[in-house]
Amino acid sequence: MHEHQTIPIPPTTNTARKKILVCVTGLSPQIVTETLFALSVAQSPSWIPDEIWLITTQRGADNARLMLLSDEPGWFHRLRQDWGLPPMAFDASRICILQDHAGQPLDDIRDDQDNQRAADGIADLVRRLSEDPDTEIHASIAGGRKTMGFFMGYAMSLWGRPQDRLSHVLVSSPFESRSEFFYPTPTPHIIPARAPGQDPLDASTAKVWLGDIPFVRLRSLLPVSITEQNSGFAQAVAAANQALDQIDLTIDTAQSCVRINHHQIALPPMQIGLLCLLAWRCKHQLPPLPAPSKEGDDPEWKQQARQTLRLAMGDMHIPGSLDARLNDKEPIGNTFSQQLSKMEKTLRNSGALPLSGLIARENIGTRGRQQGYRLKLQAERVRIVQTT
Template sequence: MKTILLAVCGLSPQVITETLFALHQQGPQIDAIRVLTTRAGKDACLAGLFRAGDGHYYRYLDEYGLPRDAIDFAPRHLLAVLADDGTEIDDIADEYHSERFLRLCMEETFALARDDEQCVLFSIAGGRKTMGACLSLAAQCYARPQDRIYHVLVQPSEFENCRDFYYPPRTPRTIEVLNRERRPCHMSTAEAQITLVPMPFFPLRRQLTPRMLRRPESPAALMLSLVREDKPQLLIDLPQKKIVWKGVECDLTPSLLALYAVLALHKQEAACAKSPCLNCGDCALSVDQILAKQADITRLYQRLTTREAVKSGATALDEEHVGQYRSKINRLIAGTFGDHEARALRVGSRGARPVRYAIGVARELIRVVL
């Protein structure tokens, strides 16, 4: 299996060779390296790692007996974050820069993690803290079981802050460092210790659907896709003479509620294959079909009122009554739930000649209490 090191780096390219050294001490062969950085970080890596074929990256390979082509790593693999206009961003200095860097991390992580025949090792040790946080977040979104996140610790701190220290050489040598008082002193590289720290993380990839893995997404988009709220329910409560949606109640008169309930019951029983309702019309009724349900409407109306039923209104509907009742229902729903929610709850019209009427909300979300 191919192993790729994906690292973030700022103005200290030493972190790349330090990480490489630590990984090699533990045994894994690194087949490729990709570095996510800024324009300034890219320049620092070019100067420190690749300078004229004699940079510290090449020195490390030579010193530890690795062929220069043993690892797929070259200046073109230093990926600087880009602004909207395509120019390289100099530093991660504000929220916009952080958003762009997070996008770069998501894109590169997504691309590398698509190949099941390779393992990705994420190094979050370099650059500003926000850079490591961005790569860690991308790894949590797209990493597989074989992938790992690492941090690198360099001790004593004199070596961590030394611009001339890139890795412990095979033959120790004395170099100038700054002590804790920021004064120059000399220390042997034999004292340097590089520790590779595996970082636990909670992989989300198994929770993502195939649609979510078609292309890289923002963490916010993935989180919204993973958060599955309980579906709302349209409760038509005849004993209480009201309808309830998302905790908001709307009172309807017996005649309006009887018509609305009959439309809801018909929708529940309809042989409609589409959900949510997309204007297929199978659950809709024409005026003539509504009038044909007069017995059902009358029965419900009589359960809702104590008044003696008379041959008018809900007990004797005609085309004009249906239009009036529909308009009243829709006005009350819009006034109670707002225009946006009313789109699903109102009695909408479908087609033409004859026009058919139906409640928009999906039938599986409807509950009628008789």
């Protein structure tokens, strides 16, 4: 979860994907056994998890340990025994307890600050579990406060992969309102009436099934700094929103940096110069810039590039490293493509550009050249400035 979260996640060693069930619960741990039954017994083909993770409050964790993992009643163990399910890694070490701003366990979620901590805790667990490509996650939104289910669903949108699923478990009436019900039993099991107006029930007659929930996967839009670090729920949401919003690009030639929306990133002078080539063409809505030759000198391309840089930056501000390459006799094609790729990687890793890329590469077929380069931006959102 945050720095104080010490529960380790063992690496996957099997060749097949490890199946991981993740649940959020409040005071009703039945969500775990009901979901496990629906996945492992009720549906065909079955999906039997290798391990189960539970995220909850302190009171929820206490209830789960007493009701699911104890010797008696031990409903998790009884479910496995009743239905002949194989061993699964689920014990107290896989119950993650939400923590408040001071690192103390949360008894309940009562205010906005508790909500934020719950969001961060749920999102971080999903992020960490999804780091291993050889796993598949089935997450349930059925338990806990309504906000906890929402945060679980949103965390799956942020970090879920193609192999991951999201669901809500459904239980037939009147079993869904009986705290003594944990799963349909293979033989009759009587749940006695505990209150006036209640009838005794037979757990073996209950129906449990899953409602599969489609979700939008945004993981590919997030920068490495978000997907691989403990960034927090709000920061990940902001990065996803930025990826879906319009991008404003400002190139500051004097400071050798770019500003993308509210992010400022320093770049080497040669990369600034090459970006200016593309930015100037974008501002003037010109066709893609043909790629220079990689096989031999390309004096015509170099001359046109130098003319564009004079218009974009002014003759005195053309970076010396780029000016030298434009004036020598060596092929510039490899330098051009390598520097643009390095620049894009720097921008993506900084979190400033959580997109598939800033630069579009297109087949243009001009004078034997097969590739052209352009910025994937609107002309009015590109600026070239010189601040001192």
